Amino acid sequence: MKTTGGTDDQKRRAGERAAELVTDGTTVGLGTGSTAAFAVRAIARAVDDGLDVRGVPTSFATRELAREEGVPLVALDEVETLDLAIDGADQVDDDLNAIKGGGAAHTREKVVDAAADRFVVVADPSKTATTLDRAVAVEVLPDARTTVAARLRELGGDPTLRRAERKDGPVVTDNGNLVFDCEFGPIDDPATLSSDLSAIPGCVEHGLFVGMVDEVYVGTDDGVEVRT
Numbered sequence: 432m433k434t435t436g437g438t439d440d441q442k443r444r445a446g447e448r449a450a451e452l453v454t455d456g457t458t459v460g461l462g463t464g465s466t467a468a469f470a471v472r473a474i475a476r477a478v479d480d481g482l483d484v485r486g487v488p489t490s491f492a493t494r495e496l497a498r499e500e501g502v503p504l505v506a507l508d509e510v511e512t513l514d515l516a517i518d519g520a521d522q523v524d525d526d527l528n529a530i531k532g533g534g535a536a537h538t539r540e541k542v543v544d545a546a547a548d549r550f551v552v553v554a555d556p557s558k559t560a561t562t563l564d565r566a567v568a569v570e571v572l573p574d575a576r577t578t579v580a581a582r583l584r585e586l587g588g589d590p591t592l593r594r595a596e597r598k599d600g601p602v603v604t605d606n607g608n609l610v611f612d613c614e615f616g617p618i619d620d621p622a623t624l625s626s627d628l629s630a631i632p633g634c635v636e637h638g639l640f641v642g643m644v645d646e647v648y649v650g651t652d653d654g655v656e657v658r659t
């Protein structure tokens with residue numbers, strides 16, 4: 432899974448602090464990635480101590496982790512709303528808009544995170560930026576890869592099909608689709624780009640999360656900075 436420059440300690444501080452938001456009876460969205468995994472493990476320890484929690488995993492990988500660690504799970508199609516979602520991000524700007532999808536899980540992450548009353552991003556300082564400028568993950572129906580790539584170029588993007596790191600072939604998402612990483616340079620108007628991407632036939636979901644994040648917990652070398 433793609434990770435960026437933060438340290439494990441920074442990620443752990445962010446994840447563990449966010450896990451403290453989980454109280455008895457909480458239905459919590461369990462994000463995907465190395466930072467969210469620290470939250471999942473902390474929630475599991477709280478469950479061991481008697482906390483009553485229902486976790487909604489955002490990916491196959493997170494479901495496996497939560498199962499191994501002993502977090503009680505409920506399937507996404509069994510919940511209408513969640514109390515809380517804790518998820519990582521690849522980049523977050525000053526307005527709390529985010530780019531996600533480094534783990535190719537952004538489609539399910541967006542459903543879970545949007546359904547939560549409170550959506551908390553856990554991150555390390557390398558993820559923060561004034562303006563979003565990382566590549567945007569775009570999940571596409573396999574048969575639509577050529578037409579979607581053409582539309583992405585019309586929008587000024589430079590799409591690259593994501594390849595599996597240890598296998599000879601493309602990344603295939605939990606939903607059986609492909610992923611483009613699309614460079615747009617600095618994204619001055621994330622809301623408009625988000626709408627434009629959503630309107631492309633064959634684009635299943637993209638990794639721009641605009642106006643969704645309530646708080647960002649940034650783990651630092653000596654604590655956690657909370658951004659709202």
Ligand code: 5RP
Nearest residue numbers: 464465466519532533534536
């Ligand atoms: C998965 C994601 C991840 O949350 C994002 O890539 C951050 O991962 P990490 O905490 O490992 O840096 O969006 O689709």
